[in-house]
Amino acid sequence: MNLYFSETIRRLRRERELTQEALSDFLGVSFQAVSKWERGESYPDIELLPTIAEFFSVTTDELLGVDKAKNEADILAIVDKFDNGKYNGSDGSLSFMEDAYHKYPSDFRILVRYMHSLVNDTADTGDYLKNKKAIFAIYDRIQTYCTNDAIRMYAKNLMIHYYKALIRVENSGVTEQDMVNLIEEMPAIPDSREYLMSYMPTEIEKVEKGCQKLFDLLLYYFDNAVSHYSRSYMLTGAEPTEEQIQRDVEALELIVKIFDLVYTDGNYGVCWRVAIYNYGYLGQYYHRLGNDQKALENLKKCAELAKYFDEMPNITERTALLFKGTTVNKQEDIAVFLDTSVCRQMTHHMLDNYPLTDEFKAKLEFQEILDIMKP
Numbered sequence: 001m002n003l004y005f006s007e008t009i010r011r012l013r014r015e016r017e018l019t020q021e022a023l024s025d026f027l028g029v030s031f032q033a034v035s036k037w038e039r040g041e042s043y044p045d046i047e048l049l050p051t052i053a054e055f056f057s058v059t060t061d062e063l064l065g066v067d068k069a070k071n072e073a074d075i076l077a078i079v080d081k082f083d084n085g086k087y088n089g090s091d092g093s094l095s096f097m098e099d100a101y102h103k104y105p106s107d108f109r110i111l112v113r114y115m116h117s118l119v120n121d122t123a124d125t126g127d128y129l130k131n132k133k134a135i136f137a138i139y140d141r142i143q144t145y146c147t148n149d150a151i152r153m154y155a156k157n158l159m160i161h162y163y164k165a166l167i168r169v170e171n172s173g174v175t176e177q178d179m180v181n182l183i184e185e186m187p188a189i190p191d192s193r194e195y196l197m198s199y200m201p202t203e204i205e206k207v208e209k210g211c212q213k214l215f216d217l218l219l220y221y222f223d224n225a226v227s228h229y230s231r232s233y234m235l236t237g238a239e240p241t242e243e244q245i246q247r248d249v250e251a252l253e254l255i256v257k258i259f260d261l262v263y264t265d266g267n268y269g270v271c272w273r274v275a276i277y278n279y280g281y282l283g284q285y286y287h288r289l290g291n292d293q294k295a296l297e298n299l300k301k302c303a304e305l306a307k308y309f310d311e312m313p314n315i316t317e318r319t320a321l322l323f324k325g326t327t328v329n330k331q332e333d334i335a336v337f338l339d340t341s342v343c344r345q346m347t348h349h350m351l352d353n354y355p356l357t358d359e360f361k362a363k364l365e366f367q368e369i370l371d372i373m374k375p
Contacts, residue, residue: 004065006040007147011106012056012063013038014145026055075107082113084331093117108146111138112154119162128165129172135162156186215322216269219262223274226251242289249285252278265320266308269328273342276305280346284354296365299350303372306342343373 013023013034020038024031027048036042044052053063078100080086082093097110097117104110115138118131142155163179166172189195194217197210230251233244240248259268259275268275283299286292309330318326328334347370350356360366 005043005063006038008063008065009034009052009056010038010147011145012058016056027051071104075104075109078104079109079113082117094121108142108148108151112142112151112158115139115142115155116158119158122162123165128162128169132166132172135159153186156182160186209326212323212326215262216271219259220271220274222258223255223271223278226255245285245288249282249289252282252285256282262322263320265318265323267316267318267320267323267328269318269323270333272309272328272330272334276302276309276342276346279305280349280354283350284356287354287356287360292360292363295360296363296369299366300369300372302346303343303369306346307372310341310343341375343375347373 013020019031020034021031024034027034027044029044029048033042033044037044049060049063053060056063082097082100094117097114100110101114115135118135118138122128122130122132122135139155139159142152146152146155160179160182163174163182166174167176167179194210194214197206198214199207199210201207201210230248231240233240255278259271259278263269263271263275279298279302283295283297283302285295286298287295312330314330315327318324318328350366350370351361356366
């Protein structure tokens with residue numbers, strides 16, 4: 001059985017706002033001994049455990065983390081279900097994580113995902129102040145007491161996204177500069193795990209896999225950066241000019257060409273969603289520019305890719321030069337729920353979201369595009 005004494009006593013000491021010296025004075029040991037306990041390099045004498053437990057008002061089992069060891073498998077299962085959407089649909093994430101939080105209120109892996117579900121809930125309901133107090137309290141608790149950097153960064157990322165929503169809410173108490181300050185605390189690209197794994201390991205296989213993952217992510221974020229740059233006018237909320245739409249078209253055509261050069265086997269990896277959406281956006285933009293022939297060509301490509309993706313096995317082999325020997329998992333790598341139809345999503349966009357005229361949607365060619373995506 002694994003024991004979690006080191007992280008438990010570190011957490012308890014910090015929650016009491018005690019220094020290692022103050023705790024060592026009370027227990028009658030050196031502060032170096034306390035430091036070693038917290039690093040997991042040694043344990044206190046067994047007769048000292050009841051004294052430590054009494055001081056922190058916990059049981060010796062709680063002090064040693066025995067309960068946590070027993071519950072580790074359950075916690076890992078909850079994390080897996082949340083991260084991979086294995087609970088009862090996306091609408092159930094908040095109640096799912098509320099139950100998990102009440103069950104394991106001291107586990108930071110659970111806590112940060114509960115924060116995630118609370119942030120999502122404010123976006124889903126449009127009431128961004130609804131969970132503000134709970135979100136801020138959880139964030140402060142994680143930043144103050146959690147020693148896992150990955151969890152701390154996860155929480156910061158969530159808070160940055162939450163800040164972006166709050167700065168648009170009157171009297172939220174959050175400013176644009178607050179968000180920027182928090183962004184500047186995040187790691188730079190050279191400090192990311194993906195970049196480091198592309199060259200730091202000494203085993204060839206690990207370096208190759210690290211590079212392949214980095215290729216995918218760089219292309220994904222390149223697509224995001226180009227899209228955000230070309231559509232920066234959207235921040236104003238104004239209708240784009242013809243010149244701005246033309247810039248969008250040129251940017252998307254550039255991305256499509258790069259994808260075709262890199263993903264020669266037609267398997268877009270983590271970029272599957274953006275690849276499909278790019279053709280959809282191109283279709284609507286060409287229509288707005290008055291080029292219905294190009295609009296139909298791109299919407300048809302969008303529909304064909306959506307159909308192909310929906311019918312694709314969950315796990316597929318990749319054969320393109322930069323990705324040879326790897327696989328892509330639709331659910332884990334692209335975050336698509338297996339019961340979600342991309343065809344259904346794109347049909348909705350084409351009929352309801354894209355600014356296509358009724359005359360255009362009445363065209364036989366457009367109806368044939370919709371037919372491609374029918375179940």
